Amino acid sequence: MPEKIADAVQPDAWYEALPRPQYATLEAVEQPDPWFSVYRLPCDVYAIYEPGHFQEVISYLVLGGEKALLIDTGMGMGNIKKVVDFLTDKPLVVVNTHSHFDHIGCNWMFEKVHIYNHPGAIRRMKEGLTHQEVEDNLKPGSNWIPYPDDFVPEEYAIKPCNYQPIENGHQFDLGGRVLTAFNTPGHSPDSIMLADDANKLLFTGDTFYPATLYAHLDSHDGLKSVIDTYKKTMEEVAAKYGDYTLICSHNEPMREGKTLGQVADAFAAIEAGDLPYQEDENHLKKYTFDGFCIVTL
Ligand SMILES: [Zn+2]
Structure with missing residues (x-):
């Protein structure tokens, strides 16, 4: 029998794990919006972290010789544009x-945003997300740092934006620095990773x-998770990027590339079916491994 837990995704008092240890090893960078914490990573990369909300999402600013690339734009609670404008005056992609x-x-807030060419993702760029679609993220216990003064929880929604679809293999040339985007379906079908091969x-x-x-994510607009696809993606990236440094989008920025193989192995073990797991009130299954967990239906 699996152990019963309340919530496989958001544990109670998640913020007691903060500050996460890796941040003590990184240089904190002054910037104008207290909702964010910004850290300098190697190779001219800034981590733009939102530690005040359970998601603990991290966006990244990558500086090239001529342009800068912003990878993701965060929760939409603080003003990431103000942060980016403070950190660089290079033309921004x-x-x-x-x-x-x-x-x-x-x-x-930005002139144009590149997104993988998937119909569900394009629809979100065109239409945004309504308050009803995101309000779950405002439930009590979701944030432990007060929301920014000009953030109105009752009006929280994701606004539409101008966008440019990209295909598999799209290259962002920042001037002496190229990042290649490629589709990594599983968590969602529109997911990409970006490889900076020169810097590994x-x-x-x-x-x-x-x-x-x-x-485990379900969605009415074709953007749901598919575990078999996720496993295949992890096997492919583990074979190719095992000696790279991973720059990750939640909780802590950096991990060693060999972790990709551990995740691929974890999916294989889940598929084989004899691993212990916990089960929550929504019947989601949570498998715990060394350094990460996996939630499935
Ligand atoms: Zn996601």
Whole structure:
């Protein structure tokens, strides 16, 4: 019998795990919006972290010789544009790792946002998400840092934005620095990773981060998780990027590339069917591994 837990996704008092240890090893960078914490990573990358909300999403600013690339725009609670404008005066290119609300919140503030060419993702760019679609994220206990002064929870929604679809293999040339985007379906069908091959960095979006991986998401608009696809994606990226540094979109920024193989193995073990798991009130199953968990239907 599985152990019963209340919520496989959001544990009570999640914030007691903060500050997460890796941040003590990173240089904190001054910036103008207290909703965010910004840290300098190697190779001219800034991590733009939102530790005040349970999602603990991290967006990234990557500096090239001529342009800068913003990877994701956060929850849409703080003003990430103000932060980015403070950090760089280079011309800015913006891309989403996928169209989940916590990665596209400030899209509307930018001239144009690149997104993988998937019909569900394109619809979200055109239509945004309503208050009803995101209000779950405002339930008591979701934030432990007060929301920004000008954030109105009752009006929280994701606004539409101007967008540019990209295909598999799209290259962002920032001047002396190229990032290649490629589709990594599983967590969602529109997910991408971005490889900076010269620096051996892999921006993993939500396909991998060092926390609870979501392989259970359902959606009415074709953007649901598919566990078999997720497993196949992890096997492919583990074979190719095992010696890269992973730059992850939630909780803590960096992990070693060998972790990708551990996640691929974890999916194989779940599929084999004899692993212990916990089960929550919605019958979601949570499997716990060394350094990450996986939630499935
Ligand atoms: Zn996601």
